Amino acid sequence: LAVEEVSENSVTLTWKAPEQMGRSGLDGYVVEICRDGSTGWTAVNKEPFLSTRYTIQDLGSGDKVHVRVKAVSASGTSVPATLEQPVLVREITQLPRIRMPRHLRQTYVRRVGEAMNLVIPFQGKPQPRVIWTKDDQPLDTSHVNICNTETNTIFFIREAQRSDSGKYQLAVQINGAEDKATLDIRVIEPPGPPQNLKLVDIWGFNVALEWTPPVDNGNSEIKGYTVQKSDKKSGKWFTALERCTRTSCTISDLIMGNTYSFRVFAENASGLSEKAAIASGVAHIKKTKTVCQPEKIREWDMMEPPKFTQPLTDRTTTRGYNTHLFCSVRGFPQPKIIWMKNQMEIREDPKYIAMIEQGVCSLEIRKPSPFDGGIYTCKAVNPLGEASVDCKLDVKGKI
CATH class of the missing domain: 2.60.40.10 (Immunoglobulins)
Structure with missing residues (x-):
């Protein structure tokens, strides 16, 4: 009715x-x-x-x-x-209506200890009567403060508690005509620690862990778990895995010879649990015996007979101007270089200067005359063989 x-x-x-x-x-x-x-x-x-x-x-x-x-x-x-x-019996010029803000149309979440100051507008003439209840019971006004004006109602809690969670009913009435709305509030806090953390297996450089969810989820869904490890040498804790959604995991890449402890935190929308579950046992990563077998180094045969990589080229020069002949050779052991003119070996002749550097052979002919023209040969010899190259030199000018 x-x-x-x-x-x-x-x-x-x-x-x-x-x-x-x-x-x-x-x-x-x-x-x-x-x-x-x-x-x-x-x-x-x-x-x-x-x-x-x-x-x-x-x-x-x-x-x-x-x-x-x-x-x-x-x-x-x-x-x-x-x-x-x-x-x-009097005329109602405007029926009562609650204008619930958009962010309050879904579950309103706050953390324990935070303040709640919610302003909810309404309309109606003459001024409606405002009634607040929680789970169909009157509010505890010693903890929840309600302040009403002509156009809105203010819901205020100085420090939220878990017990403030629930469904609040708001009704505005004018002579039996009314409008109703429900405000769903959830007050959350960090969860308790996970339970029954234990080492399931240790193999190689890996450890398997298992645990059960916390008894108290902090009034919020558990989002995941953070797993930390600590080696006995340093005693410091390092995060090995974050936001693990399962109640088991495998920690890898542990250091051989170290001894590790493990702990696990639970996490919800309010953050990590204040305390962690600590595994009762420790994991010792044993040293494994390894036999080192040095790789056999292949002996490269560096021996090579002489081979010219750049031959001599024919040259034409002018009488009285020094000229040079060049070629390059390779081979091991380093070959002996012999210069010849018209098949005759050039020996200790001050007119000629022979040099070899980094496999480049050169012969300098000083102030040549037409008599110095002819066929020049560079011959390379080592124990594995020999090679030679030729060129023709022309000297222009009167005899």
Whole structure:
């Protein structure tokens, strides 16, 4: 039973039909009123009617009336449905309506110790009556402060506690017409530590760990776990794995010869648990015996017979101007270089200067004359063989 509309001389009611009609069915409804201060109820309709909506007419402006509705059948009348508060007969220029902010239409999450200051606007004329409840019970005003103005209601908690979580009901009423909204609040804190952490297996440089979820999740879903390791030498803790979503893991790349301890933190939307689960045992990574077999180095045969990589080239020069002949050779052992002119070996002749550097052979002919022209040969010899190259030298000028 609810008030749909109030004017200066009428009240319109709506209600729902009974869930059970009985064997004789339903003949209709009877609406009764009782003026405030009186104890007598008077029916306002002479005959039962079947509609679940009725307007009570000819009321006086400013009257307060109690209203109830009975279902009527051949077997008699039902227990009446009665409005909890009397209806003040006066015109409602604007029906009550709650304008719930968007961020409060879903679960509102805060951490333990944080303040909550929620402003919820509403509308209605004349000014609506504001009623707050939690789980259908009145609020504890020693902890929750409610401040109402003409256009909004303010919900304030100085320091949130886990017990403040729950569904809060807000209702704004004007003479039986009302609007309702629900505010879902969740207060969270870091979870407790994981349980039953143990070393399952140790092999090579790896360790397998297992644990169970914390007993207290901090009123928030567990997002994951952080696994840390500490070696006995340094005693410092280092993060080995973050946000592991399972309750088991494998820690790899441990150092041979070290002894490790392990601990695990749980994490939710509020952060990591203050305490960690510490494994009772330690993991010792044993040293493995390794046999070093040096790689056999292949002996390269560097021996090579002489081979010219750059031959001599024919040259033409002018009488009296020094000239040079060049070629390059390789071979090991380093070959002996022999210069020849017209198949005759050149020996200790001051006219010629022979040099070899980095495999480049050169022969300088000083102030040549036409008699110095001819076929020049460079011959390279080592124990593995020999090679030679030739060129022709022309010297221009009068004899």
